[in-house]
Amino acid sequence: MNLQQLEDELWEAADDLRANSKLTAAEYAMPVLGLIFLRHAANRFRAYLPDIEAAIPAKMPAAQREEVIKLGFQGKAAVYLPEAARFERIASLPQDASVGEAIDAAMDAVEAEYPVLQGALPRGYAGFEPELLARLVKIFDRPALQTATGDVFGRIYEYFLNKFAMTGAQEGGEFFTPPSLVRLIVNVIEPDHGIVLDPACGSAGMFVQTGHFIEDARHAQANDTVTFHGQEKSDTNTKLARMNLVVHGLDASNIGQGNTFYDQAEHLIGQCDFVMANPPFNVDGVDTKRITKQLAPQTPDEQAADLGGGPYRLPFGLPGTNAKTGAISNANSLWIQYFYSYLNGSGRAGFVMASSASDAGNKDRDIRAQLVRTGHVDVMVAIGPKFFYTRSLPCTLWFFDKGKPADLQDQVLMVDARSIYHVVSTRSHVFTEEQLANLTTITWLYRGEHAKFTALVARYQQQVAHWLAELPARLRADTRTLRQLALKLQRFARYTNVNTELLPPLPAEPPPTPAQQAELAQRRTALQATLDAWKADLAQALADTSATQTLAALQAQAAQARAAIAAANLATHAGQTALQTTLEALAPALKAAGKTLEARHKRALALLDAADKMWRARTGSKASKAWHGAALRQLRRALQPADAKKSEDPTVRDRVLEAPKQAAYFIAQVHWLHSRFPHGTFENVPGLCKAVTVEDIEANDWSLTPGRYVGVAAAQDDGDEDAFAAQLREIHEELAELNDKAVALAARITGNLEGLLG
The missing domain is CATH 1.20.1260.30 (N6 adenine-specific DNA methyltransferase, N-terminal domain)
Incomplete structure (x- = not known):
């Protein structure tokens, strides 16, 4: 849906x-x-x-x-x-x-x-x-x-929060993290064993996606491999989290109520294998006095005097406070330290954070500096706006890894994903399955997991083979539908007579006047001209073999490409690279085929519409062997797109267009990966990713904002016309929405003025 x-x-x-x-x-x-x-x-x-x-x-x-x-x-x-x-x-x-x-x-x-x-x-x-x-x-x-x-429960919950302004609705993102972001977090930290903690668990979407990951990627049941621990300050939300876990068959026995700022779950500090969270951003007013006991000794004297009063959740110090109230002015750095402190010696964390936290100054910067020096900051991913349904703000995904190998201890992977998204509507963006996989691949290559990169490319190229194999049968079904329509239209052309089918004869009594006869003759002439022109268009369409030749050539190329895929060694990067050259040569023909198919559908429907218009306007015989209305309606339906809002099954037209489009799409996915990582190993890619050193970060005032490091992307042709069209559509929809608001505002102003002026 x-x-x-x-x-x-x-x-x-x-x-x-x-x-x-x-x-x-x-x-x-x-x-x-x-x-x-x-x-x-x-x-x-x-x-x-x-x-x-x-x-x-x-x-x-x-x-x-x-x-x-x-x-x-x-x-x-x-x-x-x-x-x-x-x-x-x-x-x-x-x-x-x-x-x-x-x-x-x-x-x-x-x-x-x-x-x-x-x-x-x-x-x-x-x-x-x-x-x-x-x-x-x-x-x-x-x-x-x-x-x-999918996680429709959490998604619907967010919808109701937003629409009805329930208590907490103004904190929309606090309760529900978009599945795209949750899945990227799961893909990067791979939570498949031990204790998994979310200290701001909302409706438990992080745990639900972890369950999907374990089932799909590890072929196991989450309850057998992990233990979920979740905390929420609202009793209502703990109920929602338990409901969401149970409905997915997951253990909800460790979901508890508590304010994470003050209820620190000491038994979990330093014990968690994975921490995942989407905490509320930029919270102010946290009582400084109530959290000082969480603060680890900072100075040598304090450390010497400490008698083992830990465990401590704030190893790097307190963020700034409000000069008037003494309360914490922004709790982002509290959350960041909490997530770090809950991890055990080899644990990983992934969480969503306000973009401002990556660059915040003063004490937040000092905390960030200490954190970077540990060598445990693993990956930073910048996310563009419109991923949160109730927010349009961008955000950043942070990843820690206390088990990071020694050769990566001095580095942090910066990924700028702000230009990567799929438009759902003017207010909503998501990652597609392939965008998620491609972003995850960057972390695989960075960690030296080259086999995963090769496996993903092989999967994409096998998808190309699948859709090319689908092409012949779908083209046959489409051609058969068009032939059936052509036969019906030819029948209409053969048996339709202006005098008997489209116009009635004038009655014999009373005798028609000269004016009536003249009017009938004029109508007959006009109708005959329309019918003759339509017949000429039909004859021209039937005689035009250009589309047939184009599609026949495509099928021949597709057959050769399938043979090349079958013969290629997809287990090696070299074999995949050689095959990709063949597939990219096919891509223009696949895209042209889509246009050819749509053009011949449009031409056939235009002929049908014109015939239907003549038939509906007829004043002659009401029954005729020239017109098969039910069959023609069925054929028209087959050549039009299904209505997604009515959950209609794909039509013949949808299915035939899908095959070349999907084949071209997966060719483009491999192109995206190979053009950025041509050797199948990690490389710094301008505008996308860069591995930066601690010295680089220090030189940039301890900023962890990816955009400051990755630079600007060189112009690349990824062959993604759909993405460009989606962006244009989004701009058009947004403009239409603004125009509607402007009209409504103008009407309101006019009404107010009229009311003031009497």
Whole structure:
């Protein structure tokens, strides 16, 4: 499901609540999130259920069968749902049933199965108007939400925070980190064992993505390899985190409530294998007196006098304080030290931080200097704006590695990813799967993990082979559709007669007047001219073989490229480089094929539209063998794009365009990597990445802002026309949005003036 579709579905539910409920936003927020929990739990339950049921004998008694299903969900990344808690059962209740009581019973049933959720799931659904609640259930049972995957729970939570301005909504990013950033953090630190801590865990998105990583990359279950520890200051948010973990089949027993500034979880200091977090940015007002006990001795005298009062979470000192209040003026440096201190001797950390923290001066700079001198700052990644749904600010990802090899101790990898993104809308950017992989590859090469780079390039080139193999069948289906349309249009041309099909004869009685006869003759002449011109266009289109020749040539080139891929040694960088030369020679033909296909679709649809216009305007015979309306509508549909908002399946047109586009896309991904790292080893790439020394950082006033080091990128042709088109589309959409706001503002000013002037 795309973002816009998700928002449309949810806003309809929100609008219903705003218009028809007696409850306030604060009162209905948790019940709605409870419905989302049941919906998401049902999605994951259904994803695993078929395989579990397939192993159960068909004649097993129902009660015993349910127990076997329950056992089958142990160790799965999903929650077992008792019959009473399955969303489809609630959605199918008759109108006279008490839906509110049924949902309360569903929550009871889930908590009975999972004691860790005791008190976390909302109740009180009987407080909703029955008809409104029934409508909400139906909205959340629509196909778009039935098929939603990923961390939709956290994403939807953020949506409701933003739309209804609940308590804490102004801190949007505090509770939900965009999946793109979470995945990049996970890819870089690779949390696959031991203790994983998030001391600002929000709705537990970091842990959910860690579970996905362990399952996908390590082919194991997270509960078998890691222990999650999370802390949140709000009781509501700890409930949300537990709900999110349980729905993904993850252990939620170590999610606790506490203000991390003051509740320091001493038993975890120096013990964590991985720390991941998205803390609230630029917090002020932290009570200095309450955190001084966390401060490690700074001077030799203090260190000599220290009698083992640690463990300490602030090894590098306190940041600046507000001169008037004495409170910490900005807590960013507190968080940074916390994340560092929780790590054990070989631990890794990855976290999101305000961009300003990389350059902050005074005491923050001194803290940063000490941190860099440890040799444990691993990677810094600058992220552009619009990744946070509720924020447009850029940010920086920080990475620590206390187990960094000796040859990298004096270096920090700087990555400027501000120009890398995919446009979802004017207010939302994400990383594509390939952008995430390519950014992660930079860290692999920096660490000397060249085999991973080679494996990724091989995967991309194998994807090219896959899409080239798809091309012939999809082209045949497209050509077959166009031929069927051509036959229908030829039939229309053959049997359509202006006198019998398009115009009625004048009645014999009363005799037509000369003026009527003249008018009919004039119409007949005009219609005949239109029909003749259309027939000429049809004949010209049928005789034009240029598209057929272009596509035939493409198929021949594609077959040669597939043979080259099959023969290439994809296990070596040299073999991949040689193959890429062949594939890049094919790329222009793939892009041209897309334009050719779209042009012939456009031409065919224009002929169909013109014929349809003549037929709809007819005043003659209402029945004719010249026009097959239902078949023509079906053919038109096949040659048009599917409507994503309606969750329509891809059409013939979509499928045939997808094959060359995807093949060209994966060729471009290898080009992106090879053009920057031509030898398959790490290199400093202007505008993208640079390994800088501690001396370099000291010379730059201990700044950890990547843009200060990587320089400006040389102009490169990555062949990504889609990215350019997306940027143009984003600019156009933003301009349209500003224009709309300007019109609304002008109308408001006019109204105010009229009111003032009477």
